[in-house]
Amino acid sequence: MSIAVETRALTKHYGSVRALDGVDVTIRAGEYFVLLGPSGGGKTTLLRTIGGFHRPTSGQVLLHGTDVSDQPPDKRPTGMVFQAYALFPHMTVAQNVGYGLRLAKLPSDQIADKVATMLETVGLDGLGNRKPHELSGGQQQRVQLARALVLDRDILLLDEPLAALDAQLRKDMCLELKHLQEKVGITFIHVTHNQEEAMTVADRIALIADGKLVEQGSAREVYEAPNRRFTASFVGENNLLDGRITSVSGGIATVETGGGAISLPSIDTASQGAKAAVSIRSELVALSTAEDAQISGTYVESVYLGLTTSHRVALADGSQITARVVSGTGATPEPGAPVHLSWPADAARLHID
Ligand code: ADP
Ligand code: MG
Numbered sequence: 577m578s579i580a581v582e583t584r585a586l587t588k589h590y591g592s593v594r595a596l597d598g599v600d601v602t603i604r605a606g607e608y609f610v611l612l613g614p615s616g617g618g619k620t621t622l623l624r625t626i627g628g629f630h631r632p633t634s635g636q637v638l639l640h641g642t643d644v645s646d647q648p649p650d651k652r653p654t655g656m657v658f659q660a661y662a663l664f665p666h667m668t669v670a671q672n673v674g675y676g677l678r679l680a681k682l683p684s685d686q687i688a689d690k691v692a693t694m695l696e697t698v699g700l701d702g703l704g705n706r707k708p709h710e711l712s713g714g715q716q717q718r719v720q721l722a723r724a725l726v727l728d729r730d731i732l733l734l735d736e737p738l739a740a741l742d743a744q745l746r747k748d749m750c751l752e753l754k755h756l757q758e759k760v761g762i763t764f765i766h767v768t769h770n771q772e773e774a775m776t777v778a779d780r781i782a783l784i785a786d787g788k789l790v791e792q793g794s795a796r797e798v799y800e801a802p803n804r805r806f807t808a809s810f811v812g813e814n815n816l817l818d819g820r821i822t823s824v825s826g827g828i829a830t831v832e833t834g835g836g837a838i839s840l841p842s843i844d845t846a847s848q849g850a851k852a853a854v855s856i857r858s859e860l861v862a863l864s865t866a867e868d869a870q871i872s873g874t875y876v877e878s879v880y881l882g883l884t885t886s887h888r889v890a891l892a893d894g895s896q897i898t899a900r901v902v903s904g905t906g907a908t909p910e911p912g913a914p915v916h917l918s919w920p921a922d923a924a925r926l927h928i929d
Contacts, residue, residue: 586635597787613784655724670704808855835891840924861899869916
């Protein structure tokens with residue numbers, strides 16, 4: 577397995593702002609890697625530092641094992657796709673796509689060949705003579721992709737590439753991006769704050785917040801088995817209960833939360849007295865009988881969301897837990913009624929951050 581990108585203790589300060597704070601990330605050649613996290617977390621800075629548009633304050637960027645920290649963007653094996661719609665409005669689609677090749681002084685017949693092939697790859701064959709304003713938003717974004725890919729760099733950097741598209745188009749384009757990456761086989765590094773987008777395209781996802789890499793894994797790993805409290809709060813719909821560990825024994829930890837005591841599978845770093853958080857995905861929580869209950873509370877309300885309905889339940893300290901069920905299944909209690917909640921033994925996860 578070869579490594580496309582490696583950052584070592586990468587730090588970037590803008591004046592007093594620490595945009596990146598010691599990021600170590602390793603990205604394999606040929607994988608679709610997503611940087612996911614809240615706005616202001618440092619995703620764009622990380623991407624642009626990899627691409628050479630920012631100089632690190634300290635630390636290193638290695639591309640294919642070579643330290644490129646002193647190289648400008650055009651000397652790196654990286655191409656960049658920006659948010660829509662950074663096309664030249666007066667040029668045709670073909671001229672836009674061929675722009676970088678003309679700068680590189682390629683003979684015009686070779687440019688024409690490469691452009692035609694690339695337009696076909698991104699599904700725009702026949703549209704080369706149009707102007708950008710004669711294209712839909714999704715088509716314009718494909719022109720951008722073609723313009724970056726035609727340069728034959730083997731790492732493509734995409735910063736919120738779908739952010740300007742409306743919701744339905746974003747979903748379609750998302751899958752297209754995934755298929756395009758499979759087709760061209762180069763490394764894609766895609767920045768987004770949207771978890772569904774991240775999960776659709778990614779081979780692996782890195783959670784980025786506060787200038788740090790919080791956690792990384794496949795979509796399934798970060799969704800189903802988040803290790804860090806932040807990951808649980810950002811990916812999926814998790815109930816989060818903060819408290820303190822009151823006992824650890826036989827692989828089971830008990831956490832005293834404001835809503836009551838919760839027993840769950842322990843982790844290596846758990847110790848009695850430590851602050852901890854418990855996360856439980858809302859779709860794994862069910863309204864149950866008193867005998868089966870892991871925790872009890874008072875029914876607040878139901879929220880109908882079409883495919884699913886959320887039951888909201890208040891705990892002793894006023895915090896709420898959500899149980900998400902397929903709409904039309906089970907009964908809906910009256911507001912104020914005492915209710916019980918249960919979940920599978922391994923659904924609750926312990927976090928010590
Ligand atoms: P993200 O892409 O995750 O939203 P950014 O990398 O854009 O995050 O920003 C990380 C932090 O750095 C933020 O606090 C942002 O305000 C700050 N920042 C980004 N670019 C600059 C800049 N050119 N000058 C000063 N501060 C910046
Ligand atoms: Mg950004």
